[in-house]
Amino acid sequence: MTKLGCPMNLAEHTELERALGERLATSGFRFTSQRRHVYDALLQTLDHPTADDVFMRTKRQMPDISHATVYNCLAALVHCGLVRQVQLQRGATRYCPNMERHCHYCCDECGTIFDVTMPAETPTMPSPKGFQVDHYEIAVHGLCANCAGLRKK
Amino acid sequence: MTKLGCPMNLAEHTELERALGERLATSGFRFTSQRRHVYDALLQTLDHPTADDVFMRTKRQMPDISHATVYNCLAALVHCGLVRQVQLQRGATRYCPNMERHCHYCCDECGTIFDVTMPAETPTMPSPKGFQVDHYEIAVHGLCANCAGLRKK
DNA sequence: TCAATAATTGGAATTATTCTAAATAAGGCC
DNA sequence: GGCCTTATTTAGAATAATTCCAATTATTGA
Numbered sequence: 001m002t003k004l005g006c007p008m009n010l011a012e013h014t015e016l017e018r019a020l021g022e023r024l025a026t027s028g029f030r031f032t033s034q035r036r037h038v039y040d041a042l043l044q045t046l047d048h049p050t051a052d053d054v055f056m057r058t059k060r061q062m063p064d065i066s067h068a069t070v071y072n073c074l075a076a077l078v079h080c081g082l083v084r085q086v087q088l089q090r091g092a093t094r095y096c097p098n099m100e101r102h103c104h105y106c107c108d109e110c111g112t113i114f115d116v117t118m119p120a121e122t123p124t125m126p127s128p129k130g131f132q133v134d135h136y137e138i139a140v141h142g143l144c145a146n147c148a149g150l151r152k153k
Numbered sequence: 154m155t156k157l158g159c160p161m162n163l164a165e166h167t168e169l170e171r172a173l174g175e176r177l178a179t180s181g182f183r184f185t186s187q188r189r190h191v192y193d194a195l196l197q198t199l200d201h202p203t204a205d206d207v208f209m210r211t212k213r214q215m216p217d218i219s220h221a222t223v224y225n226c227l228a229a230l231v232h233c234g235l236v237r238q239v240q241l242q243r244g245a246t247r248y249c250p251n252m253e254r255h256c257h258y259c260c261d262e263c264g265t266i267f268d269v270t271m272p273a274e275t276p277t278m279p280s281p282k283g284f285q286v287d288h289y290e291i292a293v294h295g296l297c298a299n300c301a302g303l304r305k306k
Numbered sequence: 307t308c309a310a311t312a313a314t315t316g317g318a319a320t321t322a323t324t325c326t327a328a329a330t331a332a333g334g335c336c
Numbered sequence: 337g338g339c340c341t342t343a344t345t346t347a348g349a350a351t352a353a354t355t356c357c358a359a360t361t362a363t364t365g366a
Contacts, residue, residue: 030312030363051353066315071354087240090323092353105281114281128258128267130298139290145283183332183343204322219346224323243354245322
């Protein structure tokens with residue numbers, strides 16, 4: 001990963017790799033180079049890609065990777081808490097390696113998704129009796145500045 | 154619609170029908186019996202059905218309705234603001250005719266979705282510059298009481 | 307190094323949705 | 337009420353997204 005355009009230096013990368021291996025192991029997954037490359041692909045462009053986007057990006061570094069493996073890797077990453085799965089519109093699921101507290105602004109016209117870091121308020125909502133909360137997903141739908149502008153004309 | 158199990162009497166039904174026709178017209182849609190039956194199916198069981206669920210339910214009253222029509226009707230209802238489209242997990246889109254301010258508690262084990270009415274607080278979040286907000290979607294993922302109990306064993 | 311088993315692979319299968327072109331039905335107008 | 341225009345419906349084909357499968361390969365622990 002010393003390719004042009006890679007936003008990490010070697011030391012950072014090795015560290016990330018170690019952390020990834022650890023996380024995978026904790027959830028009972030093995031460390032494989034496919035999983036590393038898939039995770040890399042996610043970290044390099046933070047644009048909420050679909051599984052197919054990730055497949056195509058990973059293929060550049062690893063031409064023999066298969067579709068099924070990308071799905072498997074993504075599932076593993078989601079399972080061990082390194083990646084969030086986002087389902088904002090009908091169609092392909094999107095993946096987000098930003099694990100900070102944030103919500104998604106989704107432009108229903110062009111499909112762009114913006115991450116917005118959220119204030120750490122605790123919105124005390126009354127859960128259904130006995131419901132065990134795992135995580136929240138807050139999505140704001142509408143039009144991005146660009147699409148809103150175009151529509152006025 | 155005087156069938157057994159129909160939770161509305163004739164007067165209420167006629168009123169709903171009138172309101173539906175009006176709503177459709179406002180958005181430039183025609184009133185069709187397919188749209189009425191699809192809307193009825195949604196109102197009769199408030200369980201966030203998929204398009205296919207709605208198709209099967211509507212088919213009981215209207216055996217010749219087609220799959221494509223159900224999709225068309227649902228799209229029309231969503232467009233004119235009578236139905237919300239919910240995308241909580243990978244898989245089929247779900248439909249919700251509850252237009253009150255509420256959020257969704259989603260059991261990731263069994264897929265059940267609970268509506269929880271929300272306090273009318275305005276969470277002032279910083280939108281991306283120029284973003285034109287249309288609506289919010291708040292989802293809480295986790296395990297319902299039943300599934301949480303089963304998992305402990 | 308070896309054995310056990312988890313992961314990967316390519317392709318087939320499945321599921322969810324959209325598209326298409328012909329037939330039908332709604333709504334406005336006379 | 338009948339006619340015209342045009343939206344809607346229909347069945348089935350097409351597409352998109354994801355999962356399944358059985359054989360091969362790779363990882364991990366002993």
